Amino acid sequence: MDRQQAENRFAELRKQLQYHAHRYYVLDNPEISDTEYDRLFRELLDLEAQFPELITPDSPSQRVGGEPLSAFAEAVHNLPMLSLDNVFAAEELDAFAEKVQRRLNSSAQLTWTAEPKIDGLAVELIYEHGLLIEGSTRGNGLVGENITANLRTVRNIPLCLDAAAPERLAVRGEVFLPRGDFAELNRQRTEQGQQLFANPRNAAAGSLRQLDSKITAARPLSCCIYGIADLRSVPCQNMAELFVWLEQMHLPVNPLVKICHNLAEIKAHYLRLQQLRHELDYAIDGMVVKVNEFNLQEQLGNTARAPRWAVAWKFAAAEAEAVIIGIEYQVGRTGAITPVAILEPVHIDGTVVRRATLHNQEEISRKGLMIGDTVLVRRAGDVIPEVVKPLLERRSGQEQAVVFPQQCPICEQALHRPEGEAVTRCGNLHCPAQKLQRIIWFAGKSGLDIDGLGLKNVEKLVEAGLIKDIPDLFALPKEQLAALEGWGEKSAEKLLQAIEKAKQTSLARLLAALGIRHIGKTTAELLAEHFVDLNQLLQTTPEHLLTVHGIGEQTASSLCDYFAAQENRELLARLLDLGLTIHSGLKKTAVSGQLSGLVFLFTGTLSHLTRAEAEQRVKQLGGEAVSSLSKKVTHLVAGEKAGSKLQKAAELGIRVLDEQEFLQIIGE
Known part of the structure; x- marks a missing residue:
């Protein structure tokens, strides 16, 4: 490569790397893989080693990351x-x-x-x-x-x-x-129609x-x-x-x-x-x-x-090229229809990959995917591989458009797409596929984590007619279990012991296990920190849920709708009848500190800290921060426009602090 060619290639590489670094570091929305970025960067370094006079202060080799966003100081x-x-x-x-x-x-x-x-x-x-x-x-x-x-x-x-x-x-x-x-x-984000990370x-x-x-x-x-x-x-x-x-x-x-x-x-x-x-x-x-x-x-x-x-x-790249040879449609526990690409087998990071998620119909349209496309596939640990994008330059003209089904592939009920959502759903709550997925979720790692009840074993038990719904897990007959092909008395006994152990659970784990829309592990823990027991949660309202830090309108509505359904209340009642024991709240690790034994409630607008920051300060120093007023509150911190809680606190004899007094207590 002569000097002029080197200058031209250097200018091209610099432009590409600056563009992709901006998308990666600043916009958090990369267009190319890390491997491709590394390849371009190494080409730049090799070029600069060969022609050091080309190095300029604004070369990507002289910079780190990207410019800060103007939205932040x-x-x-x-x-x-x-x-x-x-x-x-x-x-x-x-x-x-x-x-x-x-x-x-x-x-x-x-x-x-x-x-x-x-x-x-x-x-x-x-x-x-x-x-x-x-x-x-x-x-x-x-x-x-x-x-x-x-x-x-x-x-x-x-x-x-x-x-x-x-x-x-x-x-x-x-x-x-x-x-x-x-x-x-x-x-x-898929359910809400938002762009995926x-x-x-x-x-x-x-x-x-x-x-x-x-x-x-x-x-x-x-x-x-x-x-x-x-x-x-x-x-x-x-x-x-x-x-x-x-x-x-x-x-x-x-x-x-x-x-x-x-x-x-x-x-x-x-x-x-x-x-x-x-x-x-x-x-x-x-x-x-x-x-x-x-x-x-x-x-x-x-x-x-x-x-x-x-x-x-x-490490070696966890990406590869593959061809989409067909599409299957899976039915999830909430009725969500998820398209899955069937691929010509390809090796990625030591594993043969034959399937990759396409998320939803909007994602297929946004990426412009077609059956027959050569695509970039990314594998990320245990998460099912996903199709990143089609390689348009590889198209032959024989590719076929993706036609989304109008009926559930399992129960054949008409599919619908709720207004404002990206996900198409099967609305039949008795759809066999939904019931199976709810059982798998309940028994799996995201649920009660019952040892020995992975996907394949749940499918076997459902096929054998031993399980039709979640509570049936707690009423499995040992004799019929032991008689299943590939099982025996020891295997049956081991599984029943694991199920018995799983009956002792926490409120947070149960909430996550039920598979309620918008209630994942973190949200379940937030709820378990706030509510004493399941009964209190069953009686709550959307308005009260919105007072819980971290709970939004969608979550509040979804939770109340779930508990309002008679069949869900009957499911919970049956679980309790079969021996499910729920420990109230989360097991919290005791934190000693200068606020140990004190309970703080914040009301009104704080000027020095946000409410979330103030609550974290309290917890970090060994105290407890709550979101509702009761006799156990020891200190009410009142910011600007504090409401009726001030008067009620006075009636209960609770000490009221302004923000400056609170900051003095925590040493700021």
């Missing part, structure tokens, strides 16, 4: 938040290690840390005097978005640290959405960039801390000591971090993480390798965009 990083260089093979890791040794001018044995590379959104958390005062995204590495209010809703991020924390501490980490919650979030990373980024922190709070985000900004701010000499110290500060760190004493140990841990990859409840796309000793990290320094003492060893 800017947050300036005192020390840049850098990205990581990538390697894709063991030989490339060897070359990286050799380069590190040359730069150190030493042949001495190095120690390393190796940890999962979580596929989430990079954030910085700043603590002063132990209190979280600011949280931000990476942005362009120098300036990010101030998303403090949203990060305070992430449940495992502590709002205050141990008393031994330094005066100022800036930690860096990754916020992510667990796989199961990602699948549930996309299911809800491409992957858990985009879902986490989209959740953190909400202008309303209540939306963020309703999503079960988690955080994992992997480092600090200023090495001199902590009493540690290396990464190994740092991870121990971070745990002592009650900051969340990954349990799969490993200290490695040579490259062989690093490679062994990479293979282990590769095997664990799809068993983890969070997405990882590789492993991060770092020089362990801080003094050596400082000696090695950084490039404009990445440290010279760390590298990301990426």
